[in-house]
Amino acid sequence: MTASAPVTQDVMTIPRKLPEGGKINLVGLTRDGLRAVLIENGTAEKQAKMRTNQIWQWMYQWGVRDFHAMTNLSKAYRAELDEKFCVDIPETISRQVSEDGTRKYLVRIAGGHEVEVVYIPETDRGTLCVSSQVGCTLTCSFCHTGTQKLVRNLTAGEIIGQVMMARDDLDEWPQPGVSTADAPPRLISNIVLMGMGEPLYNFDNVRDAMNIAMDGEGISLSRRRITLSTSGVVPEIARTAEEIGCMLAISFHATTDDVRDKLVPINKKWNIKELLDALRAYPSLSNSERITFEYVMLKDVNDSDADARRLVKLIAGIPAKINLIPFNEWPGSPYERSSGNRIKAFSDIIYNAGYASPIRKPRGEDIMAACGQLKSATERARKSRKQIDAEAGLDGS
Template sequence: MEDNFLINLLGIDELSLRRILEECDCYSNYRISQLKNWIHRRQVSSFDEMTNLSMKLRDYLKTIAKIEAMPLKTQQFSMDGTRKWLFDAGFDNAVETVFIPDSNRNTLCISSQAGCAVNCSFCFTGQQGFNRNLTTSEIIGQLWWAQKNINNDFFSGNLDKSIINSPKITNIVMMGMGEPLLNYSQVIPALRLMMDENSYALSKRKITLSTSGIVPMIDKLVNDCPVSLAISLHAPNDELRDKLIPINKKYPLQELMKSCRNYVSYAPRDFITFEYCMLDNINDSDKHAFELIELVRTIKCKINLIPFNSFPNSNLKRSTQNRILSFVKILNSQGIVTTVRKTRGDDINAACGQLAGSIKNITKIKTHESIKL
């Protein structure tokens, strides 16, 4: 069978695997566990290497299936240990994935779309426009490829073990290119595979989905797969948020906050994170801080302040360090847990808001002009 018609097992759920094994008269729960273990735990791509599967099953899988991530185009290494990979998504598109090691965890930032149609003014991805949704196989393939790559370099001695003390990817953040909740049908199966005990065995607490605020999909996520939730907030009032995040005109703050209050009851960490990009003289005044306090007061939450990371033609500037610290002090004084995100990988344009990839835009999205208040 031609490669384009082969089933990519990276994105296949347990029910689909069962059907495949039943067609070969090889089905058992144990066989499914074995197959998932080979694919997701050991990152094996050749059926010949799956030596505890019968020859009959291996030969059958060769005729109908493949295990294949998106092709790697380039990789970059930051001085702080961060890695950025650019994957070929076909049709003149490429998406980026970022690995961020820390002393007690290894985080992988995964993309869900080739580009993004939300068009946030402070995010480079949004300025590239949008082409298409990634498939479940392409989403999981980023995790599969990254874990395989880190394992190989760690055990061959090619990693600085003073920076990375374990090869295991422990945390996933759906904060790469794209709005995950606008690719719901492909993202949810990917999240479930990440949590599958025979695949990556990550807990809901270790997977964070970041959204600009697609209210109906947040409400749906509660029932389908309530992982840790981060809201890309960035403004304490509708007037400003309409300018920074145009989707706010469709799902204004009152609706979004109502949805967040409901989600907290199901959130695995019993709180929601509000992400807030600190933009000089735009959203960083004392007045904005007090507005933010009133906005989130009735929601169990944490605030994560993100110093703006520049990109070409953004016309925006990062808030000063003193202004950020003053903002933190105001929020903390009202009992709101507030942290400042440590900038990682900015020397390779891998920091928050800097991912761009390469997108063949099929929308009418245009670069924002300077925001005027």
Template sequence: MSIPQNPAPVNLVGLSREEIATLLREMGEKPFRAKQLWHWVYHRGETDFSAMTTLGTPLRTKLAETCVVARPHVVREQRSEDGTRKWLLRFPDGNEAETVYIPEDDRGALCVSSQVGCTLTCRFCHTGTQLLVRNLTAHEIVGQFMAARDAYGEWPSPTDESRQLSNIVLMGMGEPLYNYDNVAKAIGILLDNEGIAVSRRRITLSTSGVVPMIRRCGAELGVNLAVSLHAARDEIRDEIMPINRKYPLAELMAACREYPGASNARRITFEYVMLKGVNDSEADARALIKLVEGVPCKFNLIPFNPWPGSGFECPPIRHIERFANILFEAGYTAPIRMPRGRDILAACGQLRSDSLRERASLHKARLAAGEADDHAPAAAPLADASGAVA
């Protein structure tokens, strides 16, 4: 006869208010306890139930026996000479994703991943060389932000403008609109004024152009929209971004024109990676102006960030400046986003992690070829009693 195993502890990170209320109700607790627990988990960032002193001792004991408040495990942290920080985070199943903090003068943005790998295979993007392994859950998305806040000691949640982690950009690994439900749930948790309390105007979701989901995103989430555009003509975008064959530019621009809340005060951002000899000519700039007519928008011009085997080059800065000037003279804001974190492969388009599945595939291939493998995958790590990954 098999001996029944204790159920895995419930990770409170990633649970909504309603889910926390249900959990406590099933424990026989009063409804007001949910607000208290929410405060400890998401406002104070507390991981030790014994320190949650507004909760009664019996409840704290019960929570410690059945729940955890766990972040992803930091496998590796890298720091760039320009202050950028990149974390490789491992989840309980052994898969990994990268998260990047990009500092500004007195604050900065956290670039959060929504998937392990990516399904889009954009040719200029390093992440696209890692095929999709799986979607990240709400607790894994929120956990990235909480792990970064741990690193900066920003607990309790700052109530003023002093926070360094001031902005969140869903521009990391993966296509957020292909993981909409988990992303939407995570954003709801991040926005809650009694918890992490990030302002809606400080969250930006970036999409490569999943047209059917753009309107839903605007209507339900109301966050800032960034679109990875990168070309003004279908024949070029088809080649460098295969998603364009499914949702061509005319459909994408129609969705942008209809994006709820878009206005001159709240413009859509078009991300545009500058690729030498591909999309950087004066004719491309003028085609871009014609393409976005009628869309309240601005541009981010991104010098291409090289990665091993990419096959693309960055244009000379004078060419990028000429491109920017053409857009500016047409009335558009078009700053050149100077690369951050290139030395640690943390710049735009450079994120990539070796997931457990990918490491296993490489290991099998090397064994079949009779090669020694110094990077064989370990077994999926097990969570210890605190919820941390060993």
């Protein structure tokens, strides 16, 4: 697959300097970016690499935010850092805990916007579902997040900051001086970019945040422990393998273009054939690194035996597994969940064709934290800006 120009969206960006006090936030900078900003603000170039490594380890391996606690730096240098920089992550506004142990966080980012983050505990692991945008531009008709308009992309710092926030809440940071190898078993063993937004419409920030998460001297997650879910931004799929190298999941959900156009409108831009062609060309594709096809089960829409058989034919030749997702209903949803028997029959057809077809157990439904249910509380409750302006007489009428 040939390289193509990045796909971008017209979204608001955040300046490097924070409004409060004018300090520069170091969270989310790449190693090269951190080194550059230290040099720009007075660190001797000969020392910058060492200082970058030291600060990086304090922030991302041990979760330390106070420069004065970074004890392998001189007191004078710590004071200089504190004067010019900060280590800020999104602010936790609320935390809800489901009956099944799932945690849903509402976090506030720059500009007063809010996004949702979900932690799903398992017996032998824990998965953090991270957001990449405020709202979403894709308007997938079965997804609650898709009913919230896109506000802006998250910065790399706001994305990796969600991971840092959850590690705070779970008390998962090793004590300073303790290596990652010697730390207790991870509570956050996996990251999935399946929260609010389309990650590949915010590629650069997602890439930088995930490279921070994978850095061996910091959070140190294996690339196989990170899964990026896309609805099918075809031009960015090869870049995902080349510049991030993580696992890939596809929000597929239909076996004909007519149905997928309605469920996942991005299909009108890049149809099923174009998407599957890009997946077949995905670098390093193998049986050990299968692509996950996510398929939400909607009653009388996409759940027939014929759909299951078409799905098997469509993905022929692609090392894959198919996650079947019972539809998670939300207020005003136009769809219903397929019955358990229908989902089981669909799964059996796929399994008998040689593909793993696990049926995902809904998690966190009681706190609206399940797949497709995320939509920030303030956006649910808040009047639209147009409504507010109209009531204030600012809409030009």
